[in-house]
Amino acid sequence: LRVSEVLVRNYFLACGAICVIAAAAGSVVLFPVTRIHAAKVNEPAYTSSGDMLPPANYREWVYLSTGLGMSYTAKPADAPNFDNVFVNPEAYHSFLATGTWPDKTVMVLEGREARSNGSINQSGHFQGTGITGVEVHVKDEGRFPGKWAFFDFGPGANGKLIPQAASCYTCHAEHGAVDNTFVQFYPTLLPIAKDKGTLSAEFLKDEAAHVAPAAK
């Protein structure tokens, strides 16, 4: 089921109900657009044991960026993979308007195998069909201490919560450009955060430290 279909169906149902009332009363009513709620299909959902359900259809969410062999240490990856990042459209549109993330933001990090020789390609890298991993970073304010959590998804499995003591939480908090997220690697969002003044103090400090040596 696509988001657009849900929108239409929800609207169809809401409108049908109102029209019945309108017809019965013999009058015409306007249908407020605010009655439509489509976000729920893209919101985080969990099992009773606290695992996260795989976000359905994330490949149709809004694409943020891709890295190849990105590493936070100087050692290059032995077999670099691509990482694609997607976010639920509701959170993306909220970011465009505000420069930061709303509650129920869901970001999916999808690892893809990097191939080089294939079809007519002879140099550089393209993405193969193999998925090398899926991780989710979710903002669910009422559920997690610190508001955010990471989940690791094995093939065909629900997501397992990565404990809050793991280094990814501190690293995102200390270096994320906006609210625990690496907006510095999302080229369509970084200018918006700059414009809205939502860049974190931690990120600005990192940037100042980076710029200084190069300016010597």
Place this chain on the structure above:
Amino acid sequence: LRVSEVLVRNYFLACGAICVIAAAAGSVVLFPVTRIHAAKVNEPAYTSSGDMLPPANYREWVYLSTGLGMSYTAKPADAPNFDNVFVNPEAYHSFLATGTWPDKTVMVLEGREARSNGSINQSGHFQGTGITGVEVHVKDEGRFPGKWAFFDFGPGANGKLIPQAASCYTCHAEHGAVDNTFVQFYPTLLPIAKDKGTLSAEFLKDEAAHVAPAAK
């Protein structure tokens, strides 16, 4: 204007009009979902001189894949860029159902600068804010001989038609996995084309030639 908003607005207008009739007649009507047409906002549009208008909002279309420094010759790129590919959602959903592209398919190839040292990243590559180029591959059956055309977009400019004699047309025709397009580089679509039996004879010939040496 987002697709979802257009969907809602179109439906709103259509429904409003029908409800007026329903109310006037004192009866209730059902609102067929087939009355809704949202595709037009993502369809190709041209100036009177034949230039193509930039596809608005393509970053919210469906993402297909990314390459880094891909080259169809053995010589590596001096300064490799990322290439991100997006397609209009209507065409994507049609492909999921049929394994091939409908009329009015619009694919956008966006070049992005590749950066390596930035923020906490020390190895591999991520995408910077700089756009290195935008090209569109569009299927408009009634407009172009061969049904497809390429347009090159300079910064802030309309797209210029790449002449049909250019090598990109013959290369796509001779090596594209599905209907003049490089579906072999789009990992979510290649399995669908295989499943639906829509892989081109040219691509299957290429694959057979590739497999033979490796199998020796």
